[in-house]
Amino acid sequence: MAAVLDSVRAFFAHSVFTIDAENAGDVVARENLLDRAMGPNRRRKSSEKIRRGRVPAEGLALVARDRDGHVIGTVRLWSIEAGVNADGTPINALLLGPLAVDASFEGKGVGSALMRAAMLEAKTRGHGAILLVGDAAYYERFGFFATKAQHLVMPGPFERSRFLALELVEGWLDGAAGMIVPSGRVLASAPVRRAA
Numbered sequence: 401m402a403a404v405l406d407s408v409r410a411f412f413a414h415s416v417f418t419i420d421a422e423n424a425g426d427v428v429a430r431e432n433l434l435d436r437a438m439g440p441n442r443r444r445k446s447s448e449k450i451r452r453g454r455v456p457a458e459g460l461a462l463v464a465r466d467r468d469g470h471v472i473g474t475v476r477l478w479s480i481e482a483g484v485n486a487d488g489t490p491i492n493a494l495l496l497g498p499l500a501v502d503a504s505f506e507g508k509g510v511g512s513a514l515m516r517a518a519m520l521e522a523k524t525r526g527h528g529a530i531l532l533v534g535d536a537a538y539y540e541r542f543g544f545f546a547t548k549a550q551h552l553v554m555p556g557p558f559e560r561s562r563f564l565a566l567e568l569v570e571g572w573l574d575g576a577a578g579m580i581v582p583s584g585r586v587l588a589s590a591p592v593r594r595a596a
């Protein structure tokens with residue numbers, strides 16, 4: 401992770417933002433940013449069923465920071481099984497989202513930088529494919545297409561034309577069919593405080 405982020409930081413050394421690993425101190429700012437960018441219905445999405453109660457895939461929770469270190473963008477990726485292949489073997493993959501950038505920084509390349517850093521880090525970590533639900537007009541520039549996910553389904557309502565996939569390893573999703581299910585580490589629940 402450090403090597404990938406160092407190279408990303410170097411690339412953006414003269415920019416108004418940097419890409420960094422998310423840390424515990426970023427959570428409140430990230431959630432506020434997502435509320436502003438995606439609105440109150442964001443937790444009702446089918447993707448949320450995959451994310452709920454799980455932690456992101458190792459090393460794949462990234463933020464963009466402005467020069468003062470404030471969170472201005474976020475992206476996270478989650479471990480999933482993307483259906484099964486022709487032999488009936490589950491296919492390990494990642495689900496990307498949500499991706500969001502603070503409105504005052506939109507159009508400055510922050511979203512693209514987050515996407516490219518996430519894709520590079522996922523590939524470096526040996527992942528084979530990334531899926532997401534989003535606007536094809538935005539995500540096709542990064543190599544995401546609906547054809548790769550055409551026989552897969554989300555666990556809930558989704559628009560087929562917005563269900564996109566990118567292979568990090570060629571042929572990874574060959575024959576992939578079935579439902580996306582979460583496979584990431586379960587979030588440890590907060591300790592229950594008992595009255596004395």
Ligand SMILES: CC(C)(COP(=O)(O)OP(=O)(O)OC[C@H]1O[C@@H](n2cnc3c(N)ncnc32)[C@H](O)[C@@H]1OP(=O)(O)O)[C@@H](O)C(=O)NCCC(=O)NCCS
Nearest residue numbers: 437499500501506507508509510511512533534535537538
């Ligand atoms: C979508 C989003 C992440 C893009 O971030 P960003 O930092 O503005 O993106 P970039 O600067 O890297 O790219 C800007 C380009 O993407 C285009 N773009 C942005 N959103 C787009 C969309 N939904 N569909 C098609 N193109 C889009 C812009 O028109 C611009 O095009 P240009 O390069 O030809 O001028 C950001 O607008 C955002 O947070 N939106 C609200 C939340 C959201 O919709 N998240 C994505 C869920 S699908």
